[in-house]
Amino acid sequence: MPAQAPTPRATRNSRGLRQSPGVSSVDSCQGDSARVSCHRDNRSTPTTSNFALALEAAADPATPTPRTRYAQPTPHPAHTLALEAIPVEQLQPVTPNPRARLAAARPPIFPPPVSLPPTTPYVPTPPPRSSLSLEHPWVTAIKNTPTRIPRRAASPRTPVRHTRYLTKYIDITPLLPTAPAPKSPGSESLTFRQRRDEEGEEKFARELWIAIRNDHYMKGCWCGPPNIYNSREEAEVAAGHLRFYVVGSEEKNLRVLQKKDDFSWHCICGNNNYHAVYKNLLNSNGKRPAEDTEIDLIAQIQNSNGNKSARSIDRVVPTPIDPARHGEAHSQTLKPAQAAAQVSSRSMWDEACGILSRTVATMSSPVAALYDTLQKHFCGDSYATLDTRRTDADSDAIVVKRLKRQSPASPVEQSPSKDGDDGFDDLLWADCPTQHIGSENIQDVYLFIGTQFQDIETGKLVYGSSVADIQKQAPDNTDCSASIGIFKYQELRHGPVLPEELDRKKKEKWMETVRAYHDNLKGCLRFIQEIYCVGGILEDVKRRYAAPPRRLPLRDIHFRREALLAAKFLDFLRSLDIVRDISAASYQTISQMIVDINAIHKSEMLPSFVELREDPIENMPGCFPEDKVSAMEEIPADEFECEVLYERRFPDPAPSDEEARGKLGDYKMVLEPKGILKPPKVRDDAPASPKYVATPEKHRKLSFINPVSKFIPPAHIPTKLMAPHEAERFLKAKLKAEVLRDKHSTRKFEALQTVSRQDDDGSIRLKDKWSLEALEKDDQEMGLTYHAHKYDGFLNDLHDDLEKRAEAEEEQRAKPPTRLAPQRHMVQIPLPPLPSTPAMRRRAAHLLENDTSSPASSSPRINPLRTKAEVQRPKPAEQRRAPRTLEEFFAEDDDDLAISVAKFEQLQIDRQIRDEFETGIRRDAEEKRKREEEKARREEQRRLEEERRRQEEERRREQEARRQKEAEEFAALTGLRQPTRPLIIPLSEDWNCKVVNAARANPAAELVKTLEGQPLTRRDFVEKLLPPTAWLNDNVIIGSILYIADYINKTKRATDQEPKCAAFTSYFWPRVLSHGPSACGRLLRKAGVRKANFLDIDTVLIPICAQAHWTLAVIRPGKRTVAHIDSMRGGGGDGAVKAKLLELVRFILEDQFVEAEWRAIDYEAPRQTNGWDCGVFTITNAMCIAMGLNPKYSYTEGELTLQRRRLAAILLNEGFKGEFSLDGF
């Protein structure tokens, strides 16, 4: 079958695929792996191969064994030579190979797919070992690297981890932009060399070898690990896609032999698992991206070995894997590495495509697909293992066991124990805590740590700048491991020691590290003691729990925190070379201890405390060992993370009692409770609680369209039947309408009239419409026949009966009112019933035809629509007379009663007229008398009134005279008079505009300057003057009062120094009060007030501002009066002010002051009633007083709002000139 495969074999060969010269033609036909297996077959011992063969044959008899399918290749001479060189006993391993045992123990689960190259049960091929003398020392060294027995084989119960890790590698080695890898066959790639140079021969070789082997195991590859050969020739003839060989004996002598066009480390032996993985790695183009493991496995190994900084690992675990997506994700994560690798491998990649596509073709065979399906079915997707990072049990990476972090299993699995604690199903308490690790190992490690501790305690430390330095300094034969450990710890904590650092700092660091190291050692010792000593924690725990619980929170949180620190420190210790040098056993011991101690931190069960229970179900037929999920899991010791990495999203829902109790300082993670119902959203439109609202009943009738209901009566059939009394009313109304010539009403009645059929009305052509045929046709069309037959007689009877009853009632009602016209006067407009039945209609049609043929013959009026019986017995009233029209009816109506009524009315009117006439006469007389009386009374009233008026006038005159006399007296005293015209008049339009403009001016602009020199700004107008309730400020008051004085002086032709009116600022009075009049000489002089001219001055105006109130003090030296005008007191003043004024006068006049002459008086002025106008009052009072007017008669309070505008205008006008002149008052 492989021969039939369309493999581009020829091209591959033509590319110069390196082949051993002795490879047979058959062999070269096969794929690489086939060749490998062939070779392996060649090399394997006959017993093993037979055994394997037998197994395979037993497993799958249908499949031809490789032996049968492939011709046994002739061994290459060189190979044979090599084989010959190897002693026979070395070829046969003494101990049965575990893998072989495993293969034997495990029945093959699935037959290998047919299309794939034949599988060979894994037989680890011992490398072609020459005798010790022949083997290169490196080879020996590599071979001696601790190899672990695969766990799976050792303890079949331990499952593989069914998790898939997405791992991101970061290559920390600086990759130079290298030239493309050399194409020459057999030469090592540049990267390879570079790396080897960097890392040292031995280490690199070992790790590379381990990496490759791990890769194999990880992928389940069945072929053996790469071999290392002693020489290139040997390697070339040997099998395996990757062959190492040693060149010479000098340094850097490890070479690798690679196939030219496959630069993968991995083999492609065709294992199904591997192919499944492989397939996932295809990118969307169906091509395999550059494999990560190629180069980076090395980096990974390196990373995992202690270089913690390079450990950047993203774990995405465990997810049910969608293969396609996963492949993508994987390829994405690989990109950095890929990018790095591609520089060197691009050209090779192109060449490799051919092989890869072939591989893909092989994979996609239906059997492979079937296998995949089966695998998925049995194992589930999550079984797919892709852990490219993982170092397996076989490597020197030591595997430790830990208890799996179990998510709360489904209730079926979980069997809650009686105390409510969920224990592990298959765990038992261990008898002794040392059982798991081994007491010797523990003692060993304890001793190791203890020695270090002792060394530190006793001070046996050496300080050096490097490890080598320390080793050099150390006295011979002494253990300087503590010093080295401390040094490394220092490096870990503080970074490398730099030579340029200060000694003091170095020392500080060192001391600090020593202390920390010491503490950590102590902590480690303590934990080891507590955990592993008999009677330690285990005893307590056993006492507390019957079965091992899932969660084991020990002590308090501090204890657990310390456990983390101890675990971390142990991790550090483990990474020390000195530790590793001791033994692999101690390395593993420490790793296990770390797991234990760390379990304390994570509140998990310590693996040392438990042991697995034997499970009887395990060996049940049909049950695969792997199916049983164990409580324990294995991880490489290097991979173990001290930090909590597992998900906390689904913690154990039922915390144990221990936790629930809670201790001080113990923090619990409080999770958002799930499953608690949220409060329902309250919608605005809906009622808060759902109430039953009955659906409203729908009155819906199921009805069919009845032709009867659609029947529209023809025009000749009257729509209305009228009873006689109705007809009467109707006719009267009609008459009235005609009389009144109400056209609307008349028309309405005419319309009605057409309804009540008249025989002589020719408007209806009955013949046209009412032929028998037409009627019958109508009937049939409307489906009336049935209804007619059914209710014919009944309806007719009913109608007659009703009519009779109505007539009887009518008669009963008509009897009592005697005034009504007798029966015969009543009109009956015969209104035929609705011809509801076809028979009746037909009859009616007949009658009508007869009628129209002889209209005159039907003088006794017969209802044409009546049945014959009815016609034969007409009603008496009806029969006697049937007026043709309404006019006739009225014409015929004889009016005895009507006449008598008219006479009676006439008589009544006569009487009324007479009565009225008499009453009129009587009323006339009465009115005349009343009028006369009235007149007399009015006369008298008038007389009285005149008298009263006269008296009042007299009184008024007297009062006026008195008032005048008083005023005169007052005027004589004050020299005030009444103004001749109103003082406050509205402003002109022009000045209104100016005031408004001033209010809109620029705030900083100087609008006008007062006489004092004070500039006025908008603020003074807008804020202090114009608003009706604004309080005036000093600028306005002083400005206005100075203008008043100026006006008076100008009109009286007085100079500033000889004024007739002197005005002061409002700051004068405070100074008088505070400093006394003597300090005001300067101000007085400035105002032109001196002793010499004081008595010639008419008025001195002093505005006073006291307690936010403006008042005016006035001195009239000519009248020898002082006054204080307070608008709040209606012109009255404060005595204290007057006294002070007199004092001031005395100061001014000095010896000329005659006290008897001077008087303090009060003026009369309008009273202020509001809380804002006092400033305006003050100014206006000043105006009045200065002009000799009596303020009381000059203005009123209501005018002051206007006065504010006037004042603004006066200030803008710079004085009382022009329009504001005070002349003529």
Place this chain on the structure above:
Amino acid sequence: MADNAENGSPPPPGPEMGGSGGGGGAAGAAANEHLNIKVTDNNNEVFFKIKRSTKLEKLMTAFCERQGKTPASVRFLFEGQRVQPADTPDTLEMQDGDTLEVHQEQVGGC
């Protein structure tokens, strides 16, 4: 206090200040030229050293700025007489050591 508004600006050239100094020599003129003026409201006293011909507006604004008052609401009085911005010590016949009183704007209504 000593740093007044005047110190910052260079003194005006000689011819302009000849008005008050007269022919009394450079030293005498300089002595005459500068006045120490105390400006006080009831709480604070601020001394200004100004020239006779300097407008008092400068002093007033300096005081207002220092005391954080608006110039519109403050009245400066020299012996009861209102000081206008355009006034100078000369026009007010001020002597060395005279005091300017600072009053609040007088406002009244009721």
